[in-house]
Amino acid sequence: MGETSMYSVNANGLQLELATRRLSGPLIPGRHPHLQVVLTNVFRAPAFVLMALLLVAPALYTIELGARTHPGLAIGCGLQLLGGGGLLFLDRHRPTAGTHGLLRVLALAARVLAGLLALACLAIGSMLVWQGLPPGSRSAYLHTAGWVVLAVVLVGVALLLAWPSRHIPWLWWPFIIPFGVSGFTAGIAFRLILETSTGGRYFDHVATDRHAFEAVLVAAFAWTWLGLLIGLFRAAILAIEADPVRAGELYHGSGRFLLTRLWKQVRPVAFIAFLVVAVAAARVFDAVLGAVPRSLQHDVGTATVEWWRLTTACEAGSCGEAAAYALPLTAALVLAALFAQDRINARRPSGPGPSRLVRFPAGENTRWWRRLVVLPAVAVVLLPLAELVYVAVRxxxxxxxxxxxxxxxxxxxxxxxxxxxxxxxxxxxxxxxxxxPVAHWLAASRIRMLVPGLVILTVMPAQMYLGSLQQAIGSFxxxxxxxxxxxxxxxxxxxxxxxxxxxxxxxxxxxxxxxxxxxxxxxxxxxxxxxxxxxxxxxxxxxxxxxxxxxxxxxxxxxxxxxxxxxxxxxxxxxxxxxxxxxxxxxxxxxxxxxxxxxxxxxxxxxxxxxxxxxxxx
Structure with a gap:
């Protein structure tokens, strides 16, 4: 007949088992066929093999070569990563509100001590890095820091321009055009604008020429990226307005100023935008070689330009100086990327409660002052392309x-x-x-350990692997x-x-x-x-x-x-x-x-x- 127990019934070859907890998830019709498991692993393998051979292995060799050439500089970068990572860990693991009494005091004291140690590591590491850099090359890192500050400014300006222009439907195409133009072409266009405005004659002093070409580079970089940032912020704002709950928080939520409430809503997009533009700012290279005369490139160049100069000056097998010079930029970008990733993944705070549907008054899309604010920006966007057309024809x-x-x-x-x-x-x-295949696997398995590694590889400067690859390619x-x-x-x-x-x-x-x-x-x-x-x-x-x-x-x-x-x-x-x-x-x-x-x-x-x-x- 059959057997019966507390949680199962077995009768005539049919076994029924009572679930002791709630069932969830998709139905699984049997095991995965072994061949299919093998095939899915085969499909994922090429991506990991390619990244390991062309990105990870050359980067590890660059780190080893740089540490062997300049141990102090490598130790400083390691202390920077240790201190910055410690601060990120403390920020991510904040004490819970349920802790009371002596335990809370001890936890707070330990947290303060760990924070001070992390800050000390960060400060000592920065001092060692500054002392380890060649004196003639320190200015390039200062220029790179200035470019990162420019990225912050561009994100803020883009948000301010995206708000009044969000309801102008035709505006996306003039703002997005510069993003399709290379940095090298942008540098040529703005140098031609300088040539046209000065009649082909530069200034009387070398310092004035240097400042003029620095302005050319800043204008070319801002022109390339500002339109993309405005487009992303416009899309984010329109998505907020299309959501009744989020629109209610934006227009009727807590907070005195509309700009403050807008920032809370678009903060994840803003950090993504900053990460992308900051990495591009730290890697500025094409525009320098396209826009700046070669006699001034050393004075206005970035850390990437200086690394290229060190690479071209070294002989095969003796590029330790160039390898060590790439380490501080890598450490800074890795910390910035991990910081931005935490802010991007942070949960958006819940709203004040159910909000009513926000209805926009008719005719708001065509207010004249919006067009008046945006039209000068459109003219500035189209000016470099008009200059290229004019010079090419005339x-x-x-x-x-x-x-x-x-x-x-x-x-x-x-x-x-x-x-x-x-x-x-x-x-x-x-x-x-x-x-x-790798993206599908990571999304399906909810594996998060690999995501920080992918973020690091995304922001890693190309000089971390190009020097080693160049030597390997030449040897073959x-x-x-x-x-x-x-x-x-x-x-x-x-x-x-x-x-x-x-x-x-x-x-x-x-x-x-x-x-x-x-x-x-x-x-x-x-x-x-x-x-x-x-x-x-x-x-x-x-x-x-x-x-x-x-x-x-x-x-x-x-x-x-x-x-x-x-x-x-x-x-x-x-x-x-x-x-x-x-x-x-x-x-x-x-x-x-x-x-x-x-x-x-x-x-x-x-x-x-x-x-x-x-x-x-x-």
Whole structure:
């Protein structure tokens, strides 16, 4: 017949067991087939292998070489990481409110002592780093710190401009245009503006020239990034206004000033924006080589430019100075990234309670003062492109006109554009294809330990792995070929691609969305569900990777040299005689910017905004 116990019944081959706790989660129809487990691991392996070979291993070698060359500098960077990490740990693990009496006093005393020790480590480490840097190269790090301060200013200005312009529907395209232009092209455009305004004659003093070119670099950087920041803040504000609860908190919540309430709502987006722009500010390189005469590059250069100068001066196997010089920048960016990640992941405070639906008065979208505030900014955005068109058509004093026609007739630059296509398309396909299985696995398994590592790889300066890769590529005789450049670009783009796709694939646990995305199914079914849900995010990752590779200058210079160069390296050769070649430089900049600009305008509203700001939707 059968057997019966307190929690189970076994009759005629059928066993029924009473669950002693609440059941949850998707139904699991048996075990995973062993072959499918093997296949899923195989699909995830290429991304980790590529990052390990081209990012992690060269970075570890750079750390070892730098520590062997300058032990004091390495110890200082380690103390900075220890102190900064300690402060982040204390900030993340705050004491609970339920602790009372003597235990609370002891916990507070221990917390204060740990904070003082962390601050001491941070201060001593910073002092050791400053003393370990070569005296002639310290100014480059000071310039880099100034660029990071500029990133903070840009985030604030973008938020202030995004608020009055949020209801002007056509404004997204002029503001987003500069993001599709490379830093090298932006540097050329603003140097041409300086040439036009001064009649091709600079100032009487070297210090005045240096300040003028510093202003050119600041203007080029702000022009490149400000429009993207405004676009992201506009999308965030419109999303808040579309949510009745969040809109109620914004317009009728606690807080005296509207700007304070707005900051609380957009704070996660603001920290993401700051992290992206701060990393770009710390890596400023292309604009310096495109805009500044070579005699002044050392005076206005950043830490990346100084590292490149040290690398070109060293011989194979003796680049310890350059390796050690890259360590402080890496430590600073890692701490900034971990700090921003904590603020991004922090939970938004709950609102004051149920809020009523906010209705916007009719006609607010067309108020004249909004257009009056924004129109000067639009004119400033379009000015550099207008300058490129003017110089390409009319030329400048001492240069020929018809720059675009000369560029189109130049076989070298046509071949360079073809080379750029041959690098950008494979690198984009590799990055997206390798990143998607890893992102799905991280989202489904809720593994968070790997996320800080991906964040660190995302913000890690390229000089941490390029120096070692350059030596390895040269030893194998691959220098000047395109294959190492393609895989290096793909590896550099993998961490941010995985993070973006993971964010789009995250769904609340034990929901239909999570069951559809993470439940057991065939590989074809999982792939179909994933593509349906995160199509915009995949498109956003592909577009950003393609534009980054197309506009690249730094990686191409270090990995392939000027032999099999993309377009930017060939234009760099023309900057040696800037005035004579200004029309050709302007024409080449316009032609090279056409593809990323067109791609950006076509995909901004369809893929980029929903892909970067949205999540998994079923």
């Amino acid at each position: 030329g400048t004093a001492g240069s020929e006109s018809a720059g675009v026609r000369n560029i189109l007739a130049d076989p070298a630059l046509r071949d360079a554009l073809l080379t750029t296509v041959e690098v950008a398309i494979p690198a984009t396909l590799i990055a997206v294809t390798f990143a998607l 005789g691959w220098f000047g070929t395109l294959v190492p450049l393609v895989f290096t670009h793909a590896a550099a783009g993998l961490p941010i691609s995985i993070l973006v796709l993971r964010g789009a694939l995250l769904a609340p646990a034990y929901t239909p969305a999570a069951d559809a995305l993470y439940g057991l199914a065939s590989l074809r079914t999982i792939l179909g569900r994933t593509l349906t849900v995160v199509g915009p995010a995949i498109g956003a990752v592909a577009v950003l990777e393609f534009i980054q590779v197309w506009n690249d200058f730094f990686l191409g210079l270090l990995i392939s040299g000027t032999g099999g160069s993309p377009w930017s390296l060939l234009l760099w050769g023309d900057t040696r005689q800037f005035t004579v070649n200004s029309a050709q430089l302007a024409g080449g900049a316009l032609v090279s910017a056409a593809v990323p600009l067109a791609l950006l305008l076509i995909t901004w509203r369809r893929w980029l905004v929903p892909g970067l700001t949205g999540g998994a939707r079923i």
